[in-house]
Amino acid sequence: MSTTLLEMSEGRRPEGLAPELARRRRGSGPPSRGARAGRPAGGAGAGVGDSHKPVLARELLELLRPQAGQIAIDCTFGDGGHARLVAERLGPGGTLVAIDRDPLAEQRFAALARESTCAMRFIRAGYAEALELLAAEGMRADIAYFDLGMSSMQVDTRERGFSYSYDAPLDMRMDTTQALSAREVVAEWDERRLAHALREYGEERHAGAIARAIVARRRQAPIETTLELVDTITSAIPAPARFAGGHPAKRSFQALRIAVNDELGQLEEALPLAWGLLLEGGVLAAITFHSLEDRRVKRFLADRARGCICPPDLPVCACGRTPEAALLSRRSIVPSAEELAENPRAASARLRAATKLPLEGDRPEGSR
Numbered sequence: 001m002s003t004t005l006l007e008m009s010e011g012r013r014p015e016g017l018a019p020e021l022a023r024r025r026r027g028s029g030p031p032s033r034g035a036r037a038g039r040p041a042g043g044a045g046a047g048v049g050d051s052h053k054p055v056l057a058r059e060l061l062e063l064l065r066p067q068a069g070q071i072a073i074d075c076t077f078g079d080g081g082h083a084r085l086v087a088e089r090l091g092p093g094g095t096l097v098a099i100d101r102d103p104l105a106e107q108r109f110a111a112l113a114r115e116s117t118c119a120m121r122f123i124r125a126g127y128a129e130a131l132e133l134l135a136a137e138g139m140r141a142d143i144a145y146f147d148l149g150m151s152s153m154q155v156d157t158r159e160r161g162f163s164y165s166y167d168a169p170l171d172m173r174m175d176t177t178q179a180l181s182a183r184e185v186v187a188e189w190d191e192r193r194l195a196h197a198l199r200e201y202g203e204e205r206h207a208g209a210i211a212r213a214i215v216a217r218r219r220q221a222p223i224e225t226t227l228e229l230v231d232t233i234t235s236a237i238p239a240p241a242r243f244a245g246g247h248p249a250k251r252s253f254q255a256l257r258i259a260v261n262d263e264l265g266q267l268e269e270a271l272p273l274a275w276g277l278l279l280e281g282g283v284l285a286a287i288t289f290h291s292l293e294d295r296r297v298k299r300f301l302a303d304r305a306r307g308c309i310c311p312p313d314l315p316v317c318a319c320g321r322t323p324e325a326a327l328l329s330r331r332s333i334v335p336s337a338e339e340l341a342e343n344p345r346a347a348s349a350r351l352r353a354a355t356k357l358p359l360e361g362d363r364p365e366g367s368r
C-alpha cells in the first residue's frame with residue numbers, strides 16, 4: 001500500500017479518537033514520508049473550496065447531519081469542498097479523517113487544516129487501503145462519504161491528461177506516483193483487453209472498432225497525447241454516431257480513467273469497509289457520476305436495507321435476517337436546476353445514503 005500519513009496537530013484532543021490516531025497526533029507515530037504540507041494547488045492564499053462548488057453539497061449535509069464532536073471520514077477529499085463544510089460543523093471537539101490518493105489533494109488538505117478548528121488527519125492512499133488501515137486501528141465513525149470520480153483540480157490541470165478537450169500527454173493517474181498510466185494501457189494492452197475495458201467501463205458501443213483502431217495506429221507510431229487518442233477514437237466511430245450523445249471520446253476516456261485507477265475495484269472493496277467503520281446511527285453516503293458506480297452503491301445499500309429473504313410462500317421467516325440499514329431516500333437524489341445552472345459538471349451526479357441501524361437485540365421495542 002502506498003500510504004502516506006499526515007497528521008495536522010491543532011492542539012485539541014479529539015473525543016472518541018482511536019488511540020493510535022491520538023498517539024500519532026502527539027507526534028509519536030511513524031514518521032511521515034517527505035515534505036508534503038505545501039502550498040495549496042490554487043496558489044498562495046487560495047483557500048480550500050474557494051475555486052469550485054462541491055456537488056450536491058446542501059443535499060449531502062442534510063443527509064449526513066454532521067454534529068459537533070462527531071468523527072467523519074471523507075473518502076475522496078479532492079479539493080476539500082465537502083470536507084470544509086463538514087469540518088465546520090464538527091467543530092473543535094470533532095475529527096475529520098480525509099483520504100485521497102492524489103498528492104495535490106494532500107496539499108489542499110494542508111490548507112484546510114490550517115483554517116479548521118476540528119482535529120484533522122490525511123491519509124494519502126486508495127480509499128480501500130486507507131479504510132482498511134483505519135479498521136485495523138479500531139477507528140469508528142459517525143459519518144463516511146464518497147464523492148467519486150475526478151476533482152475539478154484534476155480535470156483542469158491539463159497536463160494530467162484527464163480531459164479529451166485539451167492536448168496533453170496521456171496520463172490520467174489520480175495517484176501520480178503509481179506506475180500504470182493511460183499511456184501504458186493504450187500502448188501495451190492487447191486489442192481484446194482494450195475492447196473489454198472500453199465496453200465494461202465506458203459502456204462504449206463501438207468498443208471493438210476503437211480497440212482495433214488504437215492497435216492499428218500504434219503499429220505506425222506510438223499514441224502519446226490525448227488529442228492523438230481522440231483522433232484515433234473518432235476515426236473508429238461511424239459518422240452519424242460521432243454527433244450523437246456528446247463528445248465521441250467521452251466514453252472511451254471514462255473507460256481508460258476507470259481502468260488506470262481501478263475505480264470500480266476500489267469502490268467494491270471500500271463500501272463494506274466504510275460500512276464496517278460506522279457506529280450505529282452513523283451515515284454512509286456516496287455521490288456517483290455514472291451508472292457503473294451508482295449501480296454498485298445502490299446494490300450495496302439495498303442489500304443492507306433488506307430484511308427477510310425467505311421465499312414469499314414460506315409462512316414464517318426461516319432466515320432470521322433483519323435490515324442493518326435504513327435508506328435515507330427511496331430514489332437517488334439529483335442536483336437542483338439552480339445547481340445545474342451554476343455547475344453543469346454536476347449533471348450526472350446522484351446521491352444515495354443510508355443510516356446504520358442498531359443490532360436487532362439493541363433496538364427499542366416495536367422498532368423495525
Ligand SMILES: C[S@@+](CC[C@H](N)C(=O)[O-])C[C@H]1O[C@@H](n2cnc3c(N)ncnc32)[C@H](O)[C@@H]1O
Pocket residue numbers: 053054055075076077078079080081082083099100101102105125126127128147148149150151152174263266267
Ligand atoms: C470528485 S473528487 C472529490 C471532490 C471533493 N468532494 C470536493 O468537494 O472537493 C474525487 C476525489 O477522489 C479521489 N479518488 C478517487 N478514487 C479514489 C480512490 N480509490 N482512493 C482515494 N482517492 C480517490 C480523486 O483523486 C479525487 O481527488
